[in-house]
Amino acid sequence: MASQTISQTSKAQDVLVSTDWVAQHLNDPNVRVVEVDVDTQAYAEGHIPGAGGWAWDTQLCDTVRRDIIPKEKLEQLLSSSGISNNTTIVLYGDNNNWFAAWAFWQLKLYGHQDVRLMNGGRKKWIAEGRELVKDPAPSRPATYRASNPDLALRAFLPEVTTAVQQHAAQLVDVRSPQEFSGELLAPPGLPETCQRGGHIPGAKSIPWGKACNDDGTFKNPEELKTLYGGQGITGEKPVIAYCRIGERSSHTWFVLKYLLGYSNVKNYDGSWTEWGNLVGAPIEKP
Amino acid sequence: MPKPEDYSERSATLAGWPVQIVTYRLEGTYYTTVQNTDPGAWVVKAQGPTKQDVEQQAVKEAEALLAKIKSKKPPTGCTSVPGF
Numbered sequence: 001m002a003s004q005t006i007s008q009t010s011k012a013q014d015v016l017v018s019t020d021w022v023a024q025h026l027n028d029p030n031v032r033v034v035e036v037d038v039d040t041q042a043y044a045e046g047h048i049p050g051a052g053g054w055a056w057d058t059q060l061c062d063t064v065r066r067d068i069i070p071k072e073k074l075e076q077l078l079s080s081s082g083i084s085n086n087t088t089i090v091l092y093g094d095n096n097n098w099f100a101a102w103a104f105w106q107l108k109l110y111g112h113q114d115v116r117l118m119n120g121g122r123k124k125w126i127a128e129g130r131e132l133v134k135d136p137a138p139s140r141p142a143t144y145r146a147s148n149p150d151l152a153l154r155a156f157l158p159e160v161t162t163a164v165q166q167h168a169a170q171l172v173d174v175r176s177p178q179e180f181s182g183e184l185l186a187p188p189g190l191p192e193t194c195q196r197g198g199h200i201p202g203a204k205s206i207p208w209g210k211a212c213n214d215d216g217t218f219k220n221p222e223e224l225k226t227l228y229g230g231q232g233i234t235g236e237k238p239v240i241a242y243c244r245i246g247e248r249s250s251h252t253w254f255v256l257k258y259l260l261g262y263s264n265v266k267n268y269d270g271s272w273t274e275w276g277n278l279v280g281a282p283i284e285k286p
Numbered sequence: 287m288p289k290p291e292d293y294s295e296r297s298a299t300l301a302g303w304p305v306q307i308v309t310y311r312l313e314g315t316y317y318t319t320v321q322n323t324d325p326g327a328w329v330v331k332a333q334g335p336t337k338q339d340v341e342q343q344a345v346k347e348a349e350a351l352l353a354k355i356k357s358k359k360p361p362t363g364c365t366s367v368p369g370f
Contacts, residue, residue: 189329
Protein backbone atom coordinates (compact mmCIF):
# COMPACT_ATOMS: atom_id res chain seq x y z
CA MET A 1 0.00 0.00 0.00
CA ALA A 2 2.83 2.37 0.83
CA SER A 3 4.07 2.40 -2.75
CA GLN A 4 0.59 2.67 -4.23
CA THR A 5 -0.09 5.83 -6.18
CA ILE A 6 -3.17 7.80 -5.32
CA SER A 7 -4.80 7.07 -8.69
CA GLN A 8 -4.72 3.35 -7.90
CA THR A 9 -6.50 3.51 -4.57
CA SER A 10 -10.12 2.47 -4.35
CA LYS A 11 -11.25 5.84 -3.04
CA ALA A 12 -9.61 7.69 -5.91
CA GLN A 13 -10.48 5.40 -8.79
CA ASP A 14 -13.80 7.02 -9.52
CA VAL A 15 -12.61 10.62 -9.36
CA LEU A 16 -8.98 10.72 -10.44
CA VAL A 17 -7.43 9.71 -13.74
CA SER A 18 -3.85 9.74 -14.93
CA THR A 19 -2.45 11.55 -17.95
CA ASP A 20 -2.03 8.12 -19.56
CA TRP A 21 -5.73 7.40 -19.08
CA VAL A 22 -6.67 10.70 -20.68
CA ALA A 23 -4.33 10.07 -23.62
CA GLN A 24 -6.05 6.72 -24.15
CA HIS A 25 -9.54 8.24 -24.05
CA LEU A 26 -9.12 11.27 -26.31
CA ASN A 27 -11.52 9.79 -28.85
CA ASP A 28 -13.90 8.21 -26.37
CA PRO A 29 -17.36 9.63 -27.17
CA ASN A 30 -18.46 9.17 -23.56
CA VAL A 31 -15.61 11.26 -22.20
CA ARG A 32 -15.38 15.05 -22.38
CA VAL A 33 -12.14 16.66 -21.26
CA VAL A 34 -12.33 20.27 -20.10
CA GLU A 35 -9.53 22.64 -19.10
CA VAL A 36 -10.13 25.20 -16.34
CA ASP A 37 -7.22 27.48 -15.47
CA VAL A 38 -6.35 30.34 -13.18
CA ASP A 39 -4.76 31.88 -16.25
CA THR A 40 -7.70 32.07 -18.59
CA GLN A 41 -5.43 32.60 -21.61
CA ALA A 42 -3.60 29.31 -21.16
CA TYR A 43 -6.19 27.23 -23.02
CA ALA A 44 -5.67 29.25 -26.20
CA GLU A 45 -1.91 28.74 -26.00
CA GLY A 46 -2.33 24.99 -26.22
CA HIS A 47 -4.61 22.38 -24.73
CA ILE A 48 -5.26 18.67 -24.82
CA PRO A 49 -6.63 17.65 -28.22
CA GLY A 50 -10.42 17.66 -28.10
CA ALA A 51 -10.59 19.41 -24.75
CA GLY A 52 -13.03 22.22 -24.11
CA GLY A 53 -12.10 25.26 -22.10
CA TRP A 54 -14.08 27.04 -19.41
CA ALA A 55 -13.18 30.41 -17.91
CA TRP A 56 -13.67 30.39 -14.15
CA ASP A 57 -14.27 34.13 -13.93
CA THR A 58 -17.00 34.38 -16.55
CA GLN A 59 -18.41 30.91 -17.10
CA LEU A 60 -18.25 29.22 -13.72
CA CYS A 61 -19.81 31.91 -11.59
CA ASP A 62 -22.71 34.27 -11.41
CA THR A 63 -21.38 37.34 -13.16
CA VAL A 64 -23.82 39.74 -11.51
CA ARG A 65 -23.87 38.86 -7.84
CA ARG A 66 -21.16 36.95 -6.01
CA ASP A 67 -22.18 33.32 -6.24
CA ILE A 68 -21.45 30.05 -7.95
CA ILE A 69 -22.79 29.44 -11.43
CA PRO A 70 -26.60 29.44 -11.47
CA LYS A 71 -28.28 26.14 -12.31
CA GLU A 72 -29.68 27.34 -15.65
CA LYS A 73 -26.35 28.78 -16.70
CA LEU A 74 -24.60 25.50 -15.84
CA GLU A 75 -27.13 23.60 -17.93
CA GLN A 76 -26.43 25.91 -20.86
CA LEU A 77 -22.67 25.62 -20.43
CA LEU A 78 -22.68 21.84 -20.26
CA SER A 79 -25.18 21.45 -23.07
CA SER A 80 -23.18 23.71 -25.37
CA SER A 81 -20.03 21.81 -24.40
CA GLY A 82 -21.53 18.59 -25.67
CA ILE A 83 -22.02 17.18 -22.19
CA SER A 84 -25.06 15.18 -21.19
CA ASN A 85 -25.90 13.76 -17.78
CA ASN A 86 -24.20 10.47 -18.64
CA THR A 87 -20.94 11.98 -19.88
CA THR A 88 -17.72 11.33 -18.03
CA ILE A 89 -16.22 14.76 -17.48
CA VAL A 90 -12.46 14.96 -16.95
CA LEU A 91 -11.21 18.29 -15.65
CA TYR A 92 -7.67 19.57 -15.60
CA GLY A 93 -5.96 22.92 -15.27
CA ASP A 94 -2.97 24.93 -14.20
CA ASN A 95 -1.67 25.45 -10.67
CA ASN A 96 -2.13 21.77 -9.88
CA ASN A 97 -5.82 21.88 -10.74
CA TRP A 98 -6.89 24.84 -8.60
CA PHE A 99 -9.84 25.87 -10.70
CA ALA A 100 -10.36 22.42 -12.14
CA ALA A 101 -11.15 21.43 -8.55
CA TRP A 102 -13.42 24.46 -8.29
CA ALA A 103 -15.31 23.23 -11.37
CA PHE A 104 -15.36 19.69 -9.95
CA TRP A 105 -16.92 20.99 -6.73
CA GLN A 106 -19.62 22.87 -8.61
CA LEU A 107 -20.42 19.91 -10.84
CA LYS A 108 -20.80 17.67 -7.79
CA LEU A 109 -22.89 20.38 -6.16
CA TYR A 110 -25.27 20.20 -9.11
CA GLY A 111 -25.31 16.43 -9.04
CA HIS A 112 -23.14 15.34 -11.96
CA GLN A 113 -22.42 11.67 -11.42
CA ASP A 114 -19.15 11.04 -13.19
CA VAL A 115 -16.63 13.85 -12.95
CA ARG A 116 -12.92 13.33 -12.47
CA LEU A 117 -9.68 15.28 -12.19
CA MET A 118 -6.62 14.53 -14.29
CA ASN A 119 -3.90 13.93 -11.73
CA GLY A 120 -1.10 16.46 -12.14
CA GLY A 121 -3.15 18.80 -14.29
CA ARG A 122 -1.89 20.88 -17.19
CA LYS A 123 1.65 21.01 -15.85
CA LYS A 124 2.13 17.26 -15.90
CA TRP A 125 0.65 16.90 -19.38
CA ILE A 126 3.08 19.50 -20.74
CA ALA A 127 6.06 18.22 -18.76
CA GLU A 128 5.47 14.80 -20.29
CA GLY A 129 5.64 16.32 -23.76
CA ARG A 130 2.15 15.23 -24.77
CA GLU A 131 0.26 16.66 -27.72
CA LEU A 132 -1.24 20.12 -27.54
CA VAL A 133 -3.51 21.93 -29.98
CA LYS A 134 -4.49 25.58 -30.14
CA ASP A 135 -7.80 25.53 -31.97
CA PRO A 136 -10.90 25.23 -29.78
CA ALA A 137 -12.45 21.81 -29.94
CA PRO A 138 -15.80 21.67 -31.71
CA SER A 139 -18.60 20.06 -29.78
CA ARG A 140 -22.01 18.80 -30.76
CA PRO A 141 -24.58 20.39 -28.44
CA ALA A 142 -26.24 18.05 -25.99
CA THR A 143 -28.99 18.37 -23.44
CA TYR A 144 -28.08 18.69 -19.80
CA ARG A 145 -30.36 18.85 -16.79
CA ALA A 146 -28.77 19.75 -13.48
CA SER A 147 -30.06 18.82 -10.05
CA ASN A 148 -30.75 21.40 -7.41
CA PRO A 149 -27.55 22.26 -5.55
CA ASP A 150 -26.50 19.80 -2.85
CA LEU A 151 -25.91 22.14 0.07
CA ALA A 152 -24.24 19.36 2.03
CA LEU A 153 -21.15 20.27 0.03
CA ARG A 154 -21.23 24.02 0.59
CA ALA A 155 -20.86 26.08 3.76
CA PHE A 156 -22.36 29.54 4.10
CA LEU A 157 -21.43 32.23 6.60
CA PRO A 158 -24.00 31.33 9.31
CA GLU A 159 -22.71 27.78 9.44
CA VAL A 160 -19.13 28.94 9.70
CA THR A 161 -20.09 31.35 12.47
CA THR A 162 -21.74 28.49 14.33
CA ALA A 163 -18.67 26.37 13.80
CA VAL A 164 -16.57 29.06 15.45
CA GLN A 165 -18.94 29.68 18.33
CA GLN A 166 -19.96 26.12 19.11
CA HIS A 167 -17.04 24.15 17.68
CA ALA A 168 -19.60 22.38 15.53
CA ALA A 169 -17.10 21.74 12.75
CA GLN A 170 -13.36 21.83 12.21
CA LEU A 171 -12.09 24.65 10.03
CA VAL A 172 -9.18 24.12 7.66
CA ASP A 173 -7.47 27.24 6.31
CA VAL A 174 -5.69 26.17 3.13
CA ARG A 175 -4.06 29.51 2.29
CA SER A 176 -0.35 30.17 2.57
CA PRO A 177 1.17 30.61 6.03
CA GLN A 178 1.63 34.33 5.36
CA GLU A 179 -2.06 34.76 4.62
CA PHE A 180 -3.00 32.69 7.67
CA SER A 181 -0.83 34.85 9.91
CA GLY A 182 -2.13 38.09 8.43
CA GLU A 183 1.19 39.09 6.98
CA LEU A 184 -0.43 39.06 3.55
CA LEU A 185 -3.99 39.73 2.50
CA ALA A 186 -3.66 37.77 -0.74
CA PRO A 187 -1.07 35.68 -2.54
CA PRO A 188 1.68 37.68 -4.22
CA GLY A 189 0.52 38.77 -7.64
CA LEU A 190 -3.19 38.60 -6.91
CA PRO A 191 -5.43 41.50 -5.96
CA GLU A 192 -5.96 42.13 -2.30
CA THR A 193 -9.65 42.00 -1.69
CA CYS A 194 -10.14 41.97 2.06
CA GLN A 195 -9.93 44.58 4.76
CA ARG A 196 -8.28 42.52 7.45
CA GLY A 197 -5.62 39.85 7.61
CA GLY A 198 -5.50 36.77 9.80
CA HIS A 199 -7.69 33.70 10.03
CA ILE A 200 -10.98 32.44 11.37
CA PRO A 201 -10.59 31.58 15.07
CA GLY A 202 -9.80 27.95 15.65
CA ALA A 203 -8.87 27.18 12.06
CA LYS A 204 -5.99 24.83 11.36
CA SER A 205 -3.42 25.97 8.84
CA ILE A 206 -2.86 23.28 6.22
CA PRO A 207 -1.84 24.95 2.93
CA TRP A 208 -3.45 23.24 -0.05
CA GLY A 209 -0.14 22.63 -1.81
CA LYS A 210 1.04 20.27 0.90
CA ALA A 211 -1.30 17.69 -0.61
CA CYS A 212 0.69 17.69 -3.87
CA ASN A 213 3.92 16.19 -5.11
CA ASP A 214 6.41 18.27 -7.09
CA ASP A 215 4.95 17.04 -10.37
CA GLY A 216 1.52 18.30 -9.39
CA THR A 217 0.01 14.91 -8.60
CA PHE A 218 -1.65 14.18 -5.30
CA LYS A 219 0.37 12.59 -2.54
CA ASN A 220 -0.37 9.01 -1.62
CA PRO A 221 -3.09 8.16 0.91
CA GLU A 222 -0.73 7.55 3.81
CA GLU A 223 0.94 10.90 3.34
CA LEU A 224 -2.39 12.68 3.07
CA LYS A 225 -3.74 10.94 6.14
CA THR A 226 -0.64 11.96 8.07
CA LEU A 227 -0.82 15.53 6.78
CA TYR A 228 -4.40 16.16 7.88
CA GLY A 229 -4.51 13.72 10.78
CA GLY A 230 -1.46 15.40 12.23
CA GLN A 231 -3.56 18.52 12.68
CA GLY A 232 -6.49 16.60 14.10
CA ILE A 233 -8.46 16.54 10.86
CA THR A 234 -9.44 12.89 10.83
CA GLY A 235 -12.94 12.95 9.40
CA GLU A 236 -14.60 12.11 12.69
CA LYS A 237 -16.05 15.62 12.88
CA PRO A 238 -17.53 17.77 10.13
CA VAL A 239 -14.89 19.76 8.25
CA ILE A 240 -15.16 23.13 6.52
CA ALA A 241 -12.34 24.17 4.20
CA TYR A 242 -11.75 27.76 3.18
CA CYS A 243 -9.18 29.93 1.42
CA ARG A 244 -9.48 33.38 -0.16
CA ILE A 245 -12.24 32.93 -2.73
CA GLY A 246 -12.98 29.22 -2.55
CA GLU A 247 -10.92 27.66 -5.31
CA ARG A 248 -7.91 26.49 -3.33
CA SER A 249 -10.28 25.14 -0.72
CA SER A 250 -12.08 23.20 -3.47
CA HIS A 251 -8.77 21.42 -3.99
CA THR A 252 -8.54 20.50 -0.30
CA TRP A 253 -12.26 19.65 -0.21
CA PHE A 254 -11.59 17.19 -3.04
CA VAL A 255 -8.72 15.62 -1.13
CA LEU A 256 -10.63 15.25 2.12
CA LYS A 257 -13.88 14.06 0.63
CA TYR A 258 -12.74 11.90 -2.24
CA LEU A 259 -9.16 10.84 -1.62
CA LEU A 260 -9.48 10.36 2.13
CA GLY A 261 -13.19 9.56 2.07
CA TYR A 262 -14.30 11.89 4.85
CA SER A 263 -18.08 11.95 4.76
CA ASN A 264 -18.88 15.44 5.97
CA VAL A 265 -16.71 18.04 4.25
CA LYS A 266 -17.90 21.39 2.99
CA ASN A 267 -16.28 24.12 0.98
CA TYR A 268 -16.79 27.66 2.33
CA ASP A 269 -16.49 29.57 -0.92
CA GLY A 270 -17.20 32.89 0.77
CA SER A 271 -13.82 32.24 2.35
CA TRP A 272 -11.51 35.00 3.54
CA THR A 273 -12.81 37.62 1.13
CA GLU A 274 -16.11 37.29 2.98
CA TRP A 275 -14.93 36.75 6.55
CA GLY A 276 -12.07 39.24 6.34
CA ASN A 277 -14.45 41.95 5.20
CA LEU A 278 -17.14 41.43 7.84
CA VAL A 279 -17.64 44.17 10.38
CA GLY A 280 -17.11 42.76 13.83
CA ALA A 281 -16.14 39.23 12.82
CA PRO A 282 -13.65 37.62 15.21
CA ILE A 283 -10.19 37.19 13.78
CA GLU A 284 -7.14 35.42 15.09
CA LYS A 285 -3.64 36.70 14.44
CA PRO A 286 -1.38 34.96 13.88
CA MET B 287 -0.03 17.21 -33.65
CA PRO B 288 2.56 19.42 -31.99
CA LYS B 289 4.10 18.45 -28.69
CA PRO B 290 5.69 20.72 -26.10
CA GLU B 291 9.45 20.43 -25.99
CA ASP B 292 12.38 21.66 -23.95
CA TYR B 293 10.32 21.76 -20.74
CA SER B 294 12.15 23.22 -17.76
CA GLU B 295 11.20 24.13 -14.24
CA ARG B 296 13.40 25.87 -11.71
CA SER B 297 13.12 27.72 -8.43
CA ALA B 298 14.32 31.27 -7.86
CA THR B 299 13.83 34.19 -5.50
CA LEU B 300 12.55 37.46 -6.91
CA ALA B 301 12.20 40.55 -4.75
CA GLY B 302 12.35 38.27 -1.74
CA TRP B 303 9.60 35.93 -2.90
CA PRO B 304 10.22 32.32 -3.86
CA VAL B 305 9.03 31.62 -7.38
CA GLN B 306 8.94 28.83 -9.90
CA ILE B 307 9.96 29.53 -13.48
CA VAL B 308 8.43 27.16 -15.99
CA THR B 309 9.29 27.25 -19.69
CA TYR B 310 8.47 25.10 -22.69
CA ARG B 311 8.51 25.42 -26.46
CA LEU B 312 5.53 24.75 -28.67
CA GLU B 313 5.73 25.11 -32.44
CA GLY B 314 8.78 27.35 -32.28
CA THR B 315 7.48 29.65 -29.57
CA TYR B 316 8.77 29.60 -26.01
CA TYR B 317 6.27 30.09 -23.20
CA THR B 318 7.43 31.09 -19.73
CA THR B 319 5.37 31.37 -16.58
CA VAL B 320 6.69 32.80 -13.34
CA GLN B 321 4.54 31.85 -10.40
CA ASN B 322 5.01 32.17 -6.70
CA THR B 323 5.68 28.79 -5.21
CA ASP B 324 3.36 29.07 -2.26
CA PRO B 325 0.48 29.15 -2.90
CA GLY B 326 1.27 28.74 -6.57
CA ALA B 327 -0.70 31.54 -8.13
CA TRP B 328 0.15 32.63 -11.62
CA VAL B 329 2.15 35.85 -11.57
CA VAL B 330 3.61 36.69 -14.96
CA LYS B 331 4.09 35.00 -18.28
CA ALA B 332 5.76 35.80 -21.56
CA GLN B 333 6.29 34.23 -24.94
CA GLY B 334 8.83 34.65 -27.69
CA PRO B 335 11.28 32.98 -30.05
CA THR B 336 14.15 32.29 -27.65
CA LYS B 337 14.19 30.76 -24.20
CA GLN B 338 16.68 33.22 -22.81
CA ASP B 339 14.78 36.29 -23.94
CA VAL B 340 11.39 35.07 -22.86
CA GLU B 341 12.60 34.06 -19.41
CA GLN B 342 14.39 37.35 -18.95
CA GLN B 343 11.27 39.27 -19.89
CA ALA B 344 9.04 37.28 -17.56
CA VAL B 345 11.48 37.47 -14.68
CA LYS B 346 11.87 41.22 -15.09
CA GLU B 347 8.12 41.77 -15.04
CA ALA B 348 7.56 39.39 -12.15
CA GLU B 349 10.28 41.02 -10.10
CA ALA B 350 8.75 44.46 -10.63
CA LEU B 351 5.33 43.16 -9.66
CA LEU B 352 6.49 41.24 -6.61
CA ALA B 353 8.50 44.22 -5.38
CA LYS B 354 5.23 46.06 -4.93
CA ILE B 355 3.67 43.39 -2.74
CA LYS B 356 3.30 44.64 0.76
CA SER B 357 3.69 42.36 3.70
CA LYS B 358 3.62 43.17 7.31
CA LYS B 359 4.48 41.03 10.26
CA PRO B 360 1.38 40.91 12.40
CA PRO B 361 1.33 41.52 16.12
CA THR B 362 1.23 38.28 18.05
CA GLY B 363 -0.89 36.87 20.82
CA CYS B 364 -4.04 38.86 20.23
CA THR B 365 -7.31 38.60 18.37
CA SER B 366 -9.44 40.94 16.30
CA VAL B 367 -6.56 43.29 15.75
CA PRO B 368 -7.42 46.20 13.47
CA GLY B 369 -5.79 45.85 10.10
CA PHE B 370 -2.97 47.64 8.44
